[in-house]
Amino acid sequence: MPAQVIVRDLRKAYGATRAVDGINLEVARGTIFGLLGPNGAGKTTTVECIIGLREPDEGYIEVCGIDVRREPREMKQRIGVALQATALQEAITPREAIELLGAFYRQREDTADLLRRFDLRAKADARFATLSGGEKQRLALALAFVNRPELVVLDEPTAGLDTQARRELRAEIRKMQSEGCTVLLTTHDLAEAEELCDQVAIIDHGRILARGEPGSLLGEMSRTQVVILATDRVIDVAGWPARCGITDIAIEGTRAMFHTTDATTALGELAVVLRGQGIRLISLTVDQPSLEDAFLQLTRRTDRAGAGEGRR
Amino acid sequence: MNGLRRHLAATVRLHARNTMALAYGYLFPLIFLAAFWVLYRYESVPLLRHMGELLTVSVLGGACFGLPTTLVSERERGVWRRYRLTPVPTWTVVVSTAVARYVIVLSAGLLQLAVALAVGMTAPAHPLGLWAAFTLVAFAFIGLGLVIAALADTVPAVQALGQCIFLPMLIIGGVAVRLESLPEWAQHLSAFFPGRYAVEALQSCVNGGGLGAVRFPLLALAVIGGAGILAGGKLFRWDGQQRFLASGGKAWLIAVLAAWAAIGFSAETRGRVITKPASPPPADAAVTPPPPVVASTPPPPVVAKPPEPPWMTITDKDVAALDFRMPPDHGVVSPIAPIDEEPDEFVRDQVEGVRTKLLAWPPASEPDEVQCVRNLLYVCAVPDAIQMPVERYLPRVVLQHLTDSYPKEKLIKLLTWIVLHPEEGRVIDDISDLGIPGGAGDPMLVRERVYIYATKFIERLSGRKPE
Numbered sequence: 114m115p116a117q118v119i120v121r122d123l124r125k126a127y128g129a130t131r132a133v134d135g136i137n138l139e140v141a142r143g144t145i146f147g148l149l150g151p152n153g154a155g156k157t158t159t160v161e162c163i164i165g166l167r168e169p170d171e172g173y174i175e176v177c178g179i180d181v182r183r184e185p186r187e188m189k190q191r192i193g194v195a196l197q198a199t200a201l202q203e204a205i206t207p208r209e210a211i212e213l214l215g216a217f218y219r220q221r222e223d224t225a226d227l228l229r230r231f232d233l234r235a236k237a238d239a240r241f242a243t244l245s246g247g248e249k250q251r252l253a254l255a256l257a258f259v260n261r262p263e264l265v266v267l268d269e270p271t272a273g274l275d276t277q278a279r280r281e282l283r284a285e286i287r288k289m290q291s292e293g294c295t296v297l298l299t300t301h302d303l304a305e306a307e308e309l310c311d312q313v314a315i316i317d318h319g320r321i322l323a324r325g326e327p328g329s330l331l332g333e334m335s336r337t338q339v340v341i342l343a344t345d346r347v348i349d350v351a352g353w354p355a356r357c358g359i360t361d362i363a364i365e366g367t368r369a370m371f372h373t374t375d376a377t378t379a380l381g382e383l384a385v386v387l388r389g390q391g392i393r394l395i396s397l398t399v400d401q402p403s404l405e406d407a408f409l410q411l412t413r414r415t416d417r418a419g420a421g422e423g424r425r
Numbered sequence: 426m427n428g429l430r431r432h433l434a435a436t437v438r439l440h441a442r443n444t445m446a447l448a449y450g451y452l453f454p455l456i457f458l459a460a461f462w463v464l465y466r467y468e469s470v471p472l473l474r475h476m477g478e479l480l481t482v483s484v485l486g487g488a489c490f491g492l493p494t495t496l497v498s499e500r501e502r503g504v505w506r507r508y509r510l511t512p513v514p515t516w517t518v519v520v521s522t523a524v525a526r527y528v529i530v531l532s533a534g535l536l537q538l539a540v541a542l543a544v545g546m547t548a549p550a551h552p553l554g555l556w557a558a559f560t561l562v563a564f565a566f567i568g569l570g571l572v573i574a575a576l577a578d579t580v581p582a583v584q585a586l587g588q589c590i591f592l593p594m595l596i597i598g599g600v601a602v603r604l605e606s607l608p609e610w611a612q613h614l615s616a617f618f619p620g621r622y623a624v625e626a627l628q629s630c631v632n633g634g635g636l637g638a639v640r641f642p643l644l645a646l647a648v649i650g651g652a653g654i655l656a657g658g659k660l661f662r663w664d665g666q667q668r669f670l671a672s673g674g675k676a677w678l679i680a681v682l683a684a685w686a687a688i689g690f691s692a693e694t695r696g697r698v699i700t701k702p703a704s705p706p707p708a709d710a711a712v713t714p715p716p717p718v719v720a721s722t723p724p725p726p727v728v729a730k731p732p733e734p735p736w737m738t739i740t741d742k743d744v745a746a747l748d749f750r751m752p753p754d755h756g757v758v759s760p761i762a763p764i765d766e767e768p769d770e771f772v773r774d775q776v777e778g779v780r781t782k783l784l785a786w787p788p789a790s791e792p793d794e795v796q797c798v799r800n801l802l803y804v805c806a807v808p809d810a811i812q813m814p815v816e817r818y819l820p821r822v823v824l825q826h827l828t829d830s831y832p833k834e835k836l837i838k839l840l841t842w843i844v845l846h847p848e849e850g851r852v853i854d855d856i857s858d859l860g861i862p863g864g865a866g867d868p869m870l871v872r873e874r875v876y877i878y879a880t881k882f883i884e885r886l887s888g889r890k891p892e
Contacts, residue, residue, distance in 0.1 A: 166509060166664075189512040196510075200503030202435075204442040209435060216431035217511040240442075256507075 117142045117264050117295040118163060123172035125158050132158040134319035145286065145296040147310035155319035156299045157268065164194050164266050177263050190219055193262035197269045199253035203242035207233045207252045211259055218260035231255040247274055254282065265289060267298040271305060283309055338376045343368050343395040344387065428513055429521045436525035450491055450529055454483035454537045462544060467752050468873050471545040477628030480534050480559060481600050481620060487530035488566035489591055493574035493583045496522065501579060501665040509663040519658040523567045530563050555630035562623040565646040568653020572681055575660030578668050594620035605866040606812060616698040617689030619649045632869065641697060645688040652684035736795055736842035744841050749889060751880050759809050759877040762817035776818045778860040779804065783826050788853060796850050798839045799875060801827055803853040806874035810865035824882055837886050840879045847876045
């Protein structure tokens with residue numbers, strides 16, 4: 114499948130800070146590609162370079178077969194973008210905004226159709242300043258689709274939406290994909306990435322740490338659990354069971370945290386150890402790892418492998 | 426073109442929905458108009474002589490404050506950043522924004538003109554020329570507004586920068602204070618500001634010679650506007666996080682400054698910076714002395730009785746019908762010092778100099794008696810127009826000279842004729858040959874003051890106003 118987005122050795126620095134440090138990626142036509150990463154990881158800068166909002170220091174970007182740095186306006190004819198926060202004139206209405214921004218493109222969707230698709234008919238003639246956060250987000254998405262784009266770039270598209278709206282948006286994205294459109298989105302929601310994306314890339318410190326199908330890449334992480342416990346005395350680490358997939362043990366005074374792939378077995382064995390040491394359990398929490406935990410795991414993994422993607 | 430049209434229409438429509446922008450764009454020019462109307466309420470044709478200034482102030486406010494405030498606030502809020510995600514070219518945004526602002530200031534100017542006509546101003550002498558001049562003025566100031574928007578990172582910075590340009594232009598740039606009233610250094614400085622050219626171009630189309638009489642000001646506005654629009658477009662920033670000092674293209678500022686400097690120096694080299702009044706006609710040409718009487722020559726045969734001068738038809742009824750509601754003697758307009766007020770030494774010397782020189786002043790011996798009286802009234806009117814310290818004391822000198830030269834009844838008739846025919850006769854707006862330097866530079870203004878002083882003299886001579 115030909116690539117709809119090609120990024121080669123992309124670099125962007127702000128002063129001494131390297132926001133993007135040699136990123137390479139390809140997004141195949143007709144797929145949904147998720148770019149995951151914590152705040153400050155470099156995903157927004159990467160996306161802004163791709164959509165022509167920022168001039169990279171180095172690197173090559175091709176979107177829909179067009180060299181972005183040479184023909185940015187032609188590239189913009191072919192893509193739609195919804196940023197995390199979209200600002201418009203306070204007095205403009207959704208209907209006017211769609212008609213105004215649509216006039217900048219060679220081809221455009223019907224205004225009434227977009228208002229219907231994004232459930233904005235009731236607010237079509239309300240001023241932008243009076244719209245709720247969710248309505249503004251829906252308008253931003255409607256504007257992203259105004260030119261029947263080949264590629265849609267969505268920055269945290271479901272942030273601020275309620276459950277129903279999220280479900281509808283995900284359905285809309287899948288519908289677009291079925292019509293042959295390519296989607297590049299950023300998210301920090303693992304479940305969303307897993308549900309929507311054909312391919313994901315995890316980015317941190319301006320580099321891609323891992324990429325692949327979400328099932329294989331995130332599935333392992335989502336099976337991991339985090340256990341946090343507090344005791345009445347300091348635990349002797351030497352007595353901990355080195356089984357049950359327990360990793361990443363961290364002890365701080367009478368508090369301890371570790372990861373495990375089998376919490377039930379690990380806690381049973383841990384109870385035996387604690388009883389043997391005469392230590393009383395005060396509190397216990399078992400949870401899914403946060404995305405940050407997953408990134409930490411990935412970072413360590415790539416460090417160990419010594420050959421992570423995008424590393425020099 | 427569709428994008429340009431849509432954005433132009435949207436900009437005008439959104440402006441109409443902004444209450445603050447409407448108040449600033451339309452109310453502010455009307456407040457200025459009301460202030461000028463009150464300030465110059467004694468002028469025979471209300472506001473006619475000030476439409477150039479009033480329209481310039483309207484355009485200045487809309488273009489140098491309204492335009493950059495809107496542009497920068499939208500940039501700060503991220504509106505332009507959203508636009509940048511579309512393929513719209515920078516020039517589409519800049520041109521449509523500039524044209525929309527032109528429509529806005531044009532509507533404010535038309536409103537101002539309509540109100541001026543409603544309060545009694547006569548129609549502009551060159552309406553099409555006025556529209557063309559207004560367009561060029563708007564072009565120049567919108568260019569300036571775009572540059573301010575490019576320079577300012579925030580809305581408060583727009584206000585600060587705007588004031589730095591607006592106030593000097595009003596005060597020493599020939600917009601709100603007449604150039605003739607300014608010291609020479611300020612007149613030199615004003616040659617580098619577009620304000621004076623805007624006033625000259627507009628005023629010429631309201632009650633002057635039209636566009637043909639203001640070619641240089643029109644050229645100045647075109648050059649300044651062209652440089653501003655070009656630099657404003659090149660320096661246009663989409664992103665509020667992008668600071669001016671960190672952005673490129675600053676050399677375009679030099680283009681703007683170069684345009685202003687080129688116009689200023691060009692005005693200097695053409696000698697059109699210092700506003701001087703038209704010189705009065707040479708004394709020997711203005712005065713036609715009566716033919717010498719030769720004793721040996723037989724008296725010429727009486728062919729017919731010479732026609733009666735028209736001023737002799739003035740009756741007491743005409744005098745009584747005059748409007749004597751004149752500015753107070755102690756005010757700024759046409760003052761007359763109390764009879765017992767003594768000027769300081771310098772002014773006293775000037776007053777006495779005038780008193781002496783009047784006796785041999787050729788315009789005071791003009792055979793046409795109406796013109797002769799009018800010439801003497803100019804001796805009061807010119808210093809009043811320039812607002813010289815001596816202005817308060819000269820009316821009594823002139824009145825004394827008049828009463829010494831004419832019988833009271835005749836003088837009242839002559840003065841009444843002048844009041845009833847304020848636009849007749851020749852204007853003298855420079856009396857430096859009487860030891861009073863400077864010139865009014867504005868024949869209309871001098872005529873107005875003649876009208877007021879003539880009325881005040883009639884009041885005194887007819888006993889309506891006791892000393």
